[in-house]
Amino acid sequence: MKKLISLEVLLIYVINAFAQQTTINSLLIDEQTKAPLMYATIYIGTDHGTISNQEGEFSITALPTDMLRISYVGYETRNIKASNAPATISLKPLVVNLNEIVVKPIDMHEFLMRVHDKYKKDNDTFGKVTNSFFYRQITQTNSVCNEILEAFLNAKPHLSILNIELITGRYADLPSDSVHKYMHFKNFFYQSQLRPVVLSKKIKIKNDTYIQPLFKDYDKYYTVDYDILYNPNDASTIYKISFNPRKGIVNPVIRGDAFIDSSTLELKRFESDVLNNIIILTDYETGEKKRINDVKTHFEINYKTMGGASFVESVIVDMHYYVQKSGRMDIHSIMYNMGSEMKDSTKKLHRKSNLLEEVASQEYNPSFWKENAIIKRTPLEKSVTEMFEKKDLFGTYSLKR
Secondary structure (H helix, E strand, O other): OHHHHHHHOOOOOHHHHHOOOEEEEEEEEEEEOOOEEOOOEEOOOOOOOEEEEOOOOOEEEEEOOOEEEEEOEEEEEEEEHHOOOOOOOOOEOOOEEEEHHHHOOOOEEEEEEEHHHHHHHHHHHOOOOOEEEEEEEEEOOOOOOEEEEEEEEEEEEEOOOOOEEEEEEEEEEEEOOOOOOOOOOOOOOHHHHHHOOOOOOOOOOOOOOOOOEEEHHHHHOEEEEEEEEEOOOOEEEEEEEEEEEEEEEEEOOOEEEEEEOOOOOOEEEEEEEEEEOOEEEEOOOOOOHHHHHHEEEEEEEEEEOOOEEEEEEEEEEEEEEOOOOOOOEEEEEEEEEEEEEEOOOOOOOOOOOOHHHHHHHHOOHHHHHHHHOOOOHHHHHHHHHHHHHHHOOOOOOOOOO
């Protein structure tokens, strides 16, 4: 009898705890420019979090007593009690001031060699760690959003995304007709595996090799500039290192900025464009292959620190290009690290895998996806998702149609 009463009391406590939870919806902005801050990290404790979307908005469920920790590389971190969270939250940019910080010139080459050595050592220790990720991808053809894909994946996240495995997902698209010819990028997920770091001592550069900045022989292909970001709260500094490709490079080459902690050497963020990028498209009706040269690709990687090593927290990829007869294609994806590896059945994905077909072949569970949005949808993503749900388009995709 006492055990039954104790169980009832526990259930009442749990119910009351959940009843007190509230959903916080806020907008993150730059304190000075008032511009929205995309892909900032919002945590409650160490294992419950989300990131802001393309509009700078986020949604998270919390108890009134919880503390929200909001961080974004290049800005001061803020801690806000959940019950006091305003509709708009501003973050203050870090100070850029060389005169007060630098006593003697920085040997950036020596610094980058130490960085490379640390990352190689960290990879020996943490290279096999696997985390679970939430992935969302949307495609627009001539400003019409014609497809959306959401999936849960497992991957190795040390420094960059490797060994992706599909856990579950859903996919829907608008079929082409006599008026509209929509395009699909069946394996766009591999763009999330673009990386700034090469851990081997030397790489052999072939015509189709992506040249990446953080490797031993970087100075053969890049010139380097840097700024120092100073955090007055803890007197820490972050080096913002800009890698600019040398003239005459015809390979696909990554031009970008690496944000690296000056004392711990931890990689905090990498933001870049891929120059000279090309893709090969296949027309499913005719089988004709088309080479697209003027491909604009931008990607961002945000990192979190675990055990003194840098692990991918989120990857954002934007790509656009033009196709004759179809027009402009815009593809956007976001990948967010949710933490521990999921143990459900998985399917390994290779660069040529058709993720759309793999996801669409799975059984679609509408209630599951209503409860697992993970990242707040933008107005466009919300309206398109609702339209696909209303038309029962999820789970109907086939390459043969």
